[in-house]
Amino acid sequence: MGNGDFVYPSSSDRQCATHRVAIPPPQPFFMSFKNTLKETFFPDDPLRQFKNKTPSRRFILGLQYFLPILEWAPRYSFQFLKSDLVAGITIASLAIPQGISYAKLANVPPILGLYSSFIPPLVYAMMGSSRDLAVGTVAVASLLTASMLGQEVNAAQNPTLFLHLAFTATFFAGILQASLGLLRLGFIVDFLSHATIVGFMAGAATVVILQQLKGILGLDHFTHSTDIISVFRSVFSQIHQWRWESGVLGVGFLFFLLVTRYFIGNLKKGLNPLSFGDLVFTKPYITTCLKTGIITGIIALAEGIAVGRSFAMFKHYHIDGNKEMVAIGTMNIVGSCFSCYLTTGPFSRSAVNFNAGCKTAMSNVIMAIAVMLTLLFLTPLFYYTPIVVLSAIIISAMLGLIDYEAAIHLWNVDKFDFLVCIGAYIGVVFASVEVGLVIAVAISVVRLLLFVARPRTSVLGNLPDSTIYRNVEQYPNANHVHGVLILEIDAPIYFANSSYLRERISRWIDEEEDKLKATGKTSLQYVILDMTAVGNIDTSGISMLEELKKTTERRELKLVLANPGAEVMKKLNKSKFLENIGQEWIYLTVGEAVEACNYKLHTCKPEESQPWNNV
């Protein structure tokens, strides 16, 4: 901490002291309540474009708001079509084998992968606001569907019921997604932070790769759990069951790929059959479907919205999160009635779409038409799709999901984010996907709560030759002001931190007094609280300030506030704390507060000698 002598601010700055800290103009309760609701649920102000428009224009804008295709279709050009045609056919050629692979991952018939690349893209093309998102199934949601529904029904023993439960879970996921969008609760997805997604994806990929041990080692019996301990117990309890190939794993793996079944099963010609009647809304299955729907729905939504946002950023257009949720939700509700399972905007397929030069959501329509033609005429060809291809697709997708570089970046920049990421990974690998998610979200929320519960308080000092006061730890050349302790509080003062702040501030005062006693210089006279970063205060916080004022008075110190913000001033005024402390002890800047303190310290001795008798 700098210990140079305090330099008086130049007199030219004295003029500033004419400004007082303002109490913001009073606002009726209803108005401020309306503003708060608006900022919470409509931060993007979606009605802005409807202002000052005729009713018919408003109707058209409203239709275009819910069906963006009405906005871009009239402007659609042949040039666009050429680009979209190339992109659409490219993603269709990816969609077919990828769809089949992921359907196998989800333990549903392979043909569902094709069905799911036909109806949902059509719905999205009408309602979605992204021009680059390619709709389809995703690895993680497929795996989740298999593992969560698998706890209730064995897909091998009862494939029809399992399939119906998958449709039902998709239906619930769609309802949830659309409701979140309609209720403007899209910010819930924000709680799945980037760090959570990185850890979660890597964990899910690890789990999938572990599940491949069954095939690689040629085991007939295998655990239905996904956690690493169950898998290893299952693997090592059957050492005598390992095929001889496992001894030479590399050779064995190749051999496995060669001797294994070569065909993927029957693929019937024909478009999606109706499946609305297959939805299961009866106990005991509805609870599992609801749970699966909620978790897979949220995960799929987070991926779809993150992917849409990333590409929109590249191409400089805007994505409306809540509108996207409604679009993704609707496509899943419709999909669940037409033999599709959970779809969203997978990163891999959207990246291919983007690279292939797509212009609008029309590329999804092209893909859907290509898949439709395949379903009508070409499915028998896919009967000969080798398992090797599917395995390769799954494994390469999984390896791509383990983004260890992102984890290293998190460690370097933010240890807490790294903890969230590792928490998600360990939770998924050692317990289950739900546990991983809960751990990561819980750590993230604890971080937010800790920020408020344990706010940073720091001592400010005067930067040489200025009237600026800054944290002495960040600016080691900042000079300490004698007789004045300047503290900055870095968070709102709420019930969760008012006890802490009371203790912490009195410790700062104790330490400062000890230090001054040791040097034998002036004693402490003023405590200035810099309230710039205190965004809000509640009644517990105001009580804390009242107690702090009493404590400082008892210790013959004067409490001074610098720059309280609008919300804080409003509440201090309402609670009469302003009258209690006296408006003259509230300053616009720390500099002015220090100047006033020094002025009183050096000039007002005769009149005010009583309380400050040791100057």
Next chain:
Amino acid sequence: MGNGDFVYPSSSDRQCATHRVAIPPPQPFFMSFKNTLKETFFPDDPLRQFKNKTPSRRFILGLQYFLPILEWAPRYSFQFLKSDLVAGITIASLAIPQGISYAKLANVPPILGLYSSFIPPLVYAMMGSSRDLAVGTVAVASLLTASMLGQEVNAAQNPTLFLHLAFTATFFAGILQASLGLLRLGFIVDFLSHATIVGFMAGAATVVILQQLKGILGLDHFTHSTDIISVFRSVFSQIHQWRWESGVLGVGFLFFLLVTRYFIGNLKKGLNPLSFGDLVFTKPYITTCLKTGIITGIIALAEGIAVGRSFAMFKHYHIDGNKEMVAIGTMNIVGSCFSCYLTTGPFSRSAVNFNAGCKTAMSNVIMAIAVMLTLLFLTPLFYYTPIVVLSAIIISAMLGLIDYEAAIHLWNVDKFDFLVCIGAYIGVVFASVEVGLVIAVAISVVRLLLFVARPRTSVLGNLPDSTIYRNVEQYPNANHVHGVLILEIDAPIYFANSSYLRERISRWIDEEEDKLKATGKTSLQYVILDMTAVGNIDTSGISMLEELKKTTERRELKLVLANPGAEVMKKLNKSKFLENIGQEWIYLTVGEAVEACNYKLHTCKPEESQPWNNV
């Protein structure tokens, strides 16, 4: 919003621009981790007094730390004893009828009220750090014990089992309380805010008063639920059962008081029997006991600590929250082995203790001795305690708990705190005590999360004749700076708000550009983000800043940061964002940033005309 022209800062302030925003000196990970842990769990620095002491002195200090009686007993004077004797006898005379009343409220034998005023105060006198807390049972925890254990076991049908469960719940409550203190997790109690307690107490009092309807209306059958709907259904479904007295309620009430049983049952002579062997650790009861122990333990702890702190503040001494928890926890663990149920520091009894002039925790010892003498020799007298007295004590205690003035104060000062209070009240009255607590804590936590998820952003303007920039809503005379948009962000930039901030900031830019277009004046050139109140940033927040930089560049705007704090600078540096934005676009104050922008706007046109071509 002020719209006056921008006034150039006086040249005398230019000197300030010599300071650069500092990146705090690097700190090894282990050091910063240790500091964070210390600030989170040891904010009061309990080991401070042990510094620079000899080992033997440290041992004595350590003993005194855990048994504060060792500290004050050697200094105990006859003068103190006189005061404590008066206070102790006074609170004993209150403790006996109050104890009996609350024991009836808890559905345990009345004698337990006396037992609980004998052993626990002795334990507290040795371990507690408050000089004013009078130990005893409390109304709310008694009621909670009755209602929560009553769901498992009917106290009337199986009084012995019920009693044993009450001991077990007390034991668990004590374990929880002491563990919270030992693990330095005392801040959990802070999440029960003042507003929660006000609403919860009023709700609990309402429930107790509703339960009195049984007696007042003379009903034999009554619901075991405590919620208002069950009670009213029970009351109004038995209209034909109402005694004729209910017609004239006032007279009936008096009559009821007169005709009701006059005696409270048998009170055996003798001190507390051992009850350690009665603790029930077997299924199915252990779950209920654990749940009851946790909830009553937390509530009792919150009351005890709040009461201790309030009186310590009056008398200007310090209470260590974590130490208090260990003391209260230990007295309940010991109590549960000696036929006591849950005790803490009730407000009413402590207030009497304080007013009677107590000096140390010795007044608790005096009370315990007085109660012991009563137990040994005087209990037969209390056989004749009229029920009227007990009812009067319960009802007056309950009416005191409905603090409607505090609720009005909450409404006036902070609407959100009022919502928490009303949530607790409605939850307790319409559902159950647990539901009320969960509602209030959930609303409180949502408030904290909303503070971070929806941070306030505000436009800053220049205060006339100064280089100070403040919120234009709070200071309507602040002048707008042409061509520069200055935004202040009032919360840390975390995953929970990075999407929101991205949208909100681009809306601010849109609105500003619209406004400038309408006036036909200069176009927007710079966006300055005032980071003073941004206490921290995570990797999602840094990605948001990177995207914001790209967006602003695309719109031919320049992004400028003002006054990022130590944590933020550290992370921006590690993530290479500082290199990306360029250190020259980061300023120490908003004033310097504006000055630099204006300097470039007016002098650098020739060289930099390309991006700023519409100046």
